[in-house]
Amino acid sequence: MLYSLEARRNLATLITHTKPDLCHIHSIYTQISPSILDTLRDQHVPVVMTVHDHHLVSPQYNIWAPGCGKDYRDVGLVRGSLSRYHKHSLLGSFAQTFAYKVHRALRIYGRGVDMFICPSQYMKRQLVLGGFSESKIRVVPFGINARLLEPRYNRGSYFLFVGRLSEEKGIETIVHAAGLLPDLVFKIVGRGPRMEHLHRLADGLANVEFLGYRDGEELRDLYRGTRAVVLPSRVHENFPLTILEAMAIGKPVIGSNVGGVPEIIQDCINGFLVAPTDLRGWVEAIMRLAYDDELYARLSREARATVEERFAAEDHYQRLMEIYNGVI
Numbered sequence: 362m363l364y365s366l367e368a369r370r371n372l373a374t375l376i377t378h379t380k381p382d383l384c385h386i387h388s389i390y391t392q393i394s395p396s397i398l399d400t401l402r403d404q405h406v407p408v409v410m411t412v413h414d415h416h417l418v419s420p421q422y423n424i425w426a427p428g429c430g431k432d433y434r435d436v437g438l439v440r441g442s443l444s445r446y447h448k449h450s451l452l453g454s455f456a457q458t459f460a461y462k463v464h465r466a467l468r469i470y471g472r473g474v475d476m477f478i479c480p481s482q483y484m485k486r487q488l489v490l491g492g493f494s495e496s497k498i499r500v501v502p503f504g505i506n507a508r509l510l511e512p513r514y515n516r517g518s519y520f521l522f523v524g525r526l527s528e529e530k531g532i533e534t535i536v537h538a539a540g541l542l543p544d545l546v547f548k549i550v551g552r553g554p555r556m557e558h559l560h561r562l563a564d565g566l567a568n569v570e571f572l573g574y575r576d577g578e579e580l581r582d583l584y585r586g587t588r589a590v591v592l593p594s595r596v597h598e599n600f601p602l603t604i605l606e607a608m609a610i611g612k613p614v615i616g617s618n619v620g621g622v623p624e625i626i627q628d629c630i631n632g633f634l635v636a637p638t639d640l641r642g643w644v645e646a647i648m649r650l651a652y653d654d655e656l657y658a659r660l661s662r663e664a665r666a667t668v669e670e671r672f673a674a675e676d677h678y679q680r681l682m683e684i685y686n687g688v689i
Contacts (some may be wrong), residue, residue: 362460365394372400382689386410386474395464398473407688410470411478413599417470420454420490421446423529426619426637429595430529438462461467475688478681480600481621499684502624504677505668510581512611512665514658517588520548520647523580523603524592526553531593531617531637536562538643539569545651547591549573550583584610588657589650592616595637600625605672608632608664613657614645620633625672631663643680 376624384406389395401408414422416448420441421432433446441458445451464470472495477498479485485498532549536559539547547561547569556571563569584590590607590627592598597620604614604625619636626632633646650657 362391362394362397362456363463365485366396368393369396369400372397373404376400376404376406381406383685385685388413388416390416391460395473398469407475408473409478409684409688411480412414412484412488412546413480415487415597416461417477417493420458423596424487424593424620425529425596426501429531429637432569433458436471467541476504476684478684480523483597483621483624484599499680501677501684502672503600503602503605504672504674505602505609506674507665508611509666510609512609512661513585514611514661514665515585516654516657517586519548519587521548521550521583521587521590521607522593523550523575523583523590523606526551526555526559528555529594529596530555531595532559533562534593534637534640534643535591536566536569537621537640538647539563539566541640541644542647542651543568545647548571548572548583548587550580554605581610584612586610589632589647590614591647592622592645593635593637593643594619594622596620598622604632605668609668611661611665613650613660613664615643615650626669627663627667629660631660631667 384401390399398408415424416422423435424432433441433444436458438458441450441467442455445454447454447457477488477493478501479488479498480501480503481560482500483498488498489495518682522532522535526532535547546568552574560571585605590603590612592601592603592614594617600621604616607614608631614626614632616626616632616634617637619637623634626634635642636644
């Protein structure tokens with residue numbers, strides 16, 4: 362987690378054999394470790410980094426939304442360890458906090474990365490607030506090739522959640538909403554540590570179906586058959602790709618008003634934004650899409666137009682290549 366000499370040696374060998382023009386890194390934090398940034402600098406290889414989470418500015422990967430959990434960005438080593446914020450583990454929380462503080466003190470990412478790529482303006486603001494130079498940050502939203510996905514503006518027969526079944530995803534909100542809306546069907550796709558808890562919570566609710574893990578064409582069929590996709594996250598999401606996948610098929614999304622989500626979902630235009638813990642707000646948004654066909658038809662077409670006009674894969678590629686050429 363702190364510094365891997367093995368990773369440094371292996372990368373130096375790779376660079377010798379391949380002579381790369383550039384290195385694009387992602388989440389190297391605890392496995393490869395940021396030690397490779399020293400190797401890349403020694404070998405004069407420019408580096409760009411896509412920032413997927415909050416770990417450059419916090420020992421946590423996720424930052425909880427207000428009212429949903431504690432923020433440990435500025436926590437001390439002892440308090441961070443005792444809080445067991447990382448996997449409910451004392452040792453794990455100590456290791457995460459210690460490694461984070463060492464890397465921050467060394468400014469290893471600030472020195473070693475030539476350009477940070479943030480998928481959202483939200484994440485750019487977090488890096489700037491965390492002390493990173495704004496001149497070294499570019500915002501490049503993710504894209505999707507909508508031409509490969511035929512839109513389905515059909516009414517749909519259920520509401521769909523797709524994601525990891527973990528505490529930060531807030532699936533409990535959807536189960537509670539299902540209890541108040543017995544005439545509507547909710548399908549939950551995914552696996553995770555909260556699976557057993559959610560099954561117990563939904564016990565007796567005939568309108569909640571747990572489908573386990575799905576991908577590929579099977580998952581796309583679920584998108585095609587849904588009324589809308591729900592994203593009840595309780596953490597500040599950076600840029601959830603689930604939203605683009607749903608909108609590309611012409612499905613509006615009801616999402617938590619957190620992080621970078623409002624940069625994709627426009628409230629009452631291509632979906633709805635709701636506070637994570639506002640159960641009444643979630644029920645109201647679900648009911649509006651379930652029973653107002655005219656509203657649903659308008660939001661569905663706007664959802665598809667959103668990905669075509671603002672999140673095309675070609676635009677993402679062009680902006681990425683401009684950054685590559687700039688740092689080279």
